[in-house]
Amino acid sequence: MVALARTDQQLIKSVIIPALGADNVTPAGEPDGRYWELPQDSWEQEPGADPMEMACDELREETGLDAANMTYVDHLLEACGYSNQGFHIFLATGLRRGNADLEREEQDLVTREFTLSEMERMIRDGEIKDATTIAAFGLLRLKGLL
Numbered sequence: 428m429v430a431l432a433r434t435d436q437q438l439i440k441s442v443i444i445p446a447l448g449a450d451n452v453t454p455a456g457e458p459d460g461r462y463w464e465l466p467q468d469s470w471e472q473e474p475g476a477d478p479m480e481m482a483c484d485e486l487r488e489e490t491g492l493d494a495a496n497m498t499y500v501d502h503l504l505e506a507c508g509y510s511n512q513g514f515h516i517f518l519a520t521g522l523r524r525g526n527a528d529l530e531r532e533e534q535d536l537v538t539r540e541f542t543l544s545e546m547e548r549m550i551r552d553g554e555i556k557d558a559t560t561i562a563a564f565g566l567l568r569l570k571g572l573l
Contacts, residue, residue, distance in 0.1 A: 463555050489538065490527060
């Protein structure tokens, strides 16, 4: 999942990957599943917000999941050739289900569990197009965290 906050110089994102068990992750998508992505948001209204706090809040809001453990993984830049915007990556584990608390404009958002092999296939087949989601997922796979 990604949560965003604005600092003086750049917009800071936090990507959260909710891991359900050893082989499942939960991305969120637009109403008919057209745009699957890991949960993400921005908190421009709170410039000094803590990325981990934002990540925990966004995970709960979009998916209804609470994480017993939120592990910081890394920080990546989105497109350093033209922007200094980056994002923090977190791995959420020890998840407990609750109720999502979607914002007004997110009421049609859906979440669904996918196996890791399904996520890989969806990336290969172009069903997942969000660059932040692909980068975060790939980094966690390369680091052996998923």
